[in-house]
Amino acid sequence: MWTIKALNVATLTLTRVASISKVAIAANPGEILKVPDIAWLLTCEETGKHILVDAGPSEDPLRDSQYHSPVEKTSEQQLDYVLKKEGVQPESIDTVLLTHLHWDHGYGIYKLPNAKVYVQRDELQYAVAPFTVHKGAYELNDTSKPPYFFKFFHQIKVVDGDTKFCEGINLIKLPGHSPGSQGILVQTRKGRYLITGDLYYNMDNYREDLPTGVYTSLYDYYASYDKVKSLGKDVTLLCGHDYNAFDILKNS
Numbered sequence: 001m002w003t004i005k006a007l008n009v010a011t012l013t014l015t016r017v018a019s020i021s022k023v024a025i026a027a028n029p030g031e032i033l034k035v036p037d038i039a040w041l042l043t044c045e046e047t048g049k050h051i052l053v054d055a056g057p058s059e060d061p062l063r064d065s066q067y068h069s070p071v072e073k074t075s076e077q078q079l080d081y082v083l084k085k086e087g088v089q090p091e092s093i094d095t096v097l098l099t100h101l102h103w104d105h106g107y108g109i110y111k112l113p114n115a116k117v118y119v120q121r122d123e124l125q126y127a128v129a130p131f132t133v134h135k136g137a138y139e140l141n142d143t144s145k146p147p148y149f150f151k152f153f154h155q156i157k158v159v160d161g162d163t164k165f166c167e168g169i170n171l172i173k174l175p176g177h178s179p180g181s182q183g184i185l186v187q188t189r190k191g192r193y194l195i196t197g198d199l200y201y202n203m204d205n206y207r208e209d210l211p212t213g214v215y216t217s218l219y220d221y222y223a224s225y226d227k228v229k230s231l232g233k234d235v236t237l238l239c240g241h242d243y244n245a246f247d248i249l250k251n252s
């Protein structure tokens with residue numbers, strides 16, 4: 001059995017158009033939202049092993065804010081700080097499961113030099129040659145330098161589709177937000193949880209049945225929504241940028 005701890009590693013500022021598809025005018029697309037950037041610490045109760053799901057943005061919020069939407073990141077939100085606060089040395093993390101390769105989920109890997117980093121093959125393939133509209137998310141706009149994920153390219157291991165990663169952890173391929181997005185299904189003593197990545201920024205996407213404003217295929221997106229529902233009503237969703245995740249895990 002595993003436990004899940006949500007680590008608040010940054011605060012992002014989005015307009016609601018990025019949170020809910022702009023086709024939904026009623027969703028008030030100009031609203032400004034402050035949302036958390038979350039890394040998830042999984043701990044095996046039997047062995048004490050730790051696995052990290054996502055790693056947050058870079059350590060420099062000014063740099064990130066130049067390339068992306070505004071980012072706030074205090075010294076208490078630095079990945080190495082939050083891990084040590086949980087009693088975990090960053091160097092001891094040997095496994096990271098990335099929901100996808102967007103900058104706000106993968107950049108923090110550089111703090112984890114000994115980790116193997118598991119991503120879907122379709123995600124890695126798309127990340128090296130995305131359409132122009134998605135280049136910023138992988139930091140490929142500036143062609144004078146390699147994209148950020150080349151810093152940990154040698155650590156990457158690819159997986160293909162739905163995969164039983166280990167006892168109690170399954171990787172569920174959920175394309176739509178990006179071609180190789182994956183959710184992480186985790187068995188805990190309190191039941192099953194799905195770390196959704198950005199398939200859902202928050203439960204509004206679920207309740208309103210509306211994708212985020214960042215998508216590579218709406219056909220894939222809605223097929224992934226159906227796939228999540230098919231996992232069963234007992235599965236609790238932990239969304240990619242939702243403060244409620246902290247309460248859900250605290251109260252679980």
Ligand SMILES: [Zn+2]
Binds near residue numbers: 102241
């Ligand atoms: Zn994100």
